[in-house]
Amino acid sequence: MKEFRSIFKQDFADYIETNQGTISNDTLRNTRSVLLTFDSLLAKENTGEISEAIVNQWIKRLHQVNAPKTVSDKVSYLRKFLRYLQYKGYVVFMPDCPKTSDSYIYKKYIALARAGHPGMFLEKRYTPHTMRHTTATHMLEAGVPIVAIKNFLGHSSISTTERYAELSQGTVNRHIRDWNEKWFSHQKEEPVERKKENVLPDFLK
Numbered sequence: 714m715k716e717f718r719s720i721f722k723q724d725f726a727d728y729i730e731t732n733q734g735t736i737s738n739d740t741l742r743n744t745r746s747v748l749l750t751f752d753s754l755l756a757k758e759n760t761g762e763i764s765e766a767i768v769n770q771w772i773k774r775l776h777q778v779n780a781p782k783t784v785s786d787k788v789s790y791l792r793k794f795l796r797y798l799q800y801k802g803y804v805v806f807m808p809d810c811p812k813t814s815d816s817y818i819y820k821k822y823i824a825l826a827r828a829g830h831p832g833m834f835l836e837k838r839y840t841p842h843t844m845r846h847t848t849a850t851h852m853l854e855a856g857v858p859i860v861a862i863k864n865f866l867g868h869s870s871i872s873t874t875e876r877y878a879e880l881s882q883g884t885v886n887r888h889i890r891d892w893n894e895k896w897f898s899h900q901k902e903e904p905v906e907r908k909k910e911n912v913l914p915d916f917l918k
Contacts, residue, residue, distance in 0.1 A: 717748075719755035721763075721798075728797050739870045747790040750774075763795065763805040772808060782841065785811050819844075849874065854884045 717725040729745055736744070754771050755763070768791075775784045788810050795805045819841060827834040845866060852862050863874040 715749055717752045719752045720759075720761040721755060722752065724798060724801070724803075725752055725794070728794055731797075739872060743869070744790050744793075747787045748794055751791055751794075763798070763803070765806040765808075768806050768808050772811070776811075780841075781811065 716722070719725075725748055729741070729748070732741055732744065751771050754767065754774075758767060760767060771791075772784065772788060775787055779787070788808055792807065792810065795807055798805050799807075823834075823839050849862050849866060852865070853859060859871065859874055863871050866874060868874045
C-alpha cells in the first residue's frame with residue numbers, strides 16, 4: 714500500500730485513522746486516494762506550507778484529467794482534511810469547491826432531444842448526473858449485468874452503481890413473470906381425485 718511521504722505524512726495518516734469506522738470503506742478509500750495525490754505534490758515541492766499556490770496547482774492538475782464534477786468531489790475531500798489541520802492549529806489555505814456546469818456539447822444534445830421529443834423532456838434542466846442515472850437504469854432494464862454497468866460508468870465500487878441504477882415497477886413485474894414462466898409453466902395442475910361417495914344399492918334404499 715502506498716504511503717504518505719510529505720512533511721504532513723503523520724497528519725495524513727492520523728486523519729485516515731480517525732475516520733476509520735466513522736465513514737464507509739468506499740469513502741475512506743476514496744479519501745485516501747485523493748489525499749495521496751495532494752501529499753505527492755507536497756513531497757515533490759518539499760514544502761511544509763499548504764499555501765494558496767500549492768492548492769491551486771493541485772486543483773489545476775485535477776482539471777487536466779478529470780470532469781468538473783469529479784474535481785469538485787476531490788476538492789471536497791481535501792477541504793475536510795484541511796479543516797482537520799485547522800482544528801489542530803495549522804494555518805492553511807482553504808479552497809472553494811469548484812462549481813460544476815453543463816458543457817456546451819451536453820446542452821446542445823439536450824436541446825436537440827427536447828426538440829425531437831418535447832413530451833419526454835418536461836423539466837427545465839437536465840444535468841449530466843441525470844443522464845448517467847438514466848443510462849444506468851436503461852442498461853439494467855435491458856438485461857446488462859450490473860458489473861458491466863459499473864465498469865461502463867467508471868465506478869470504483871458496485872455499491873455506487875446500485876445507487877444509480879433503479880428498476881421501474883414494470884421491469885420488476887416483467888422479471889417476476891419471466892421467472893414464473895421459466896420455473897412453473899411446465900407444471901400442470903394435477904386433477905384432484907375425489908373419493909366416490911358411498912352410493913347405496915337400490916335394494917337398500
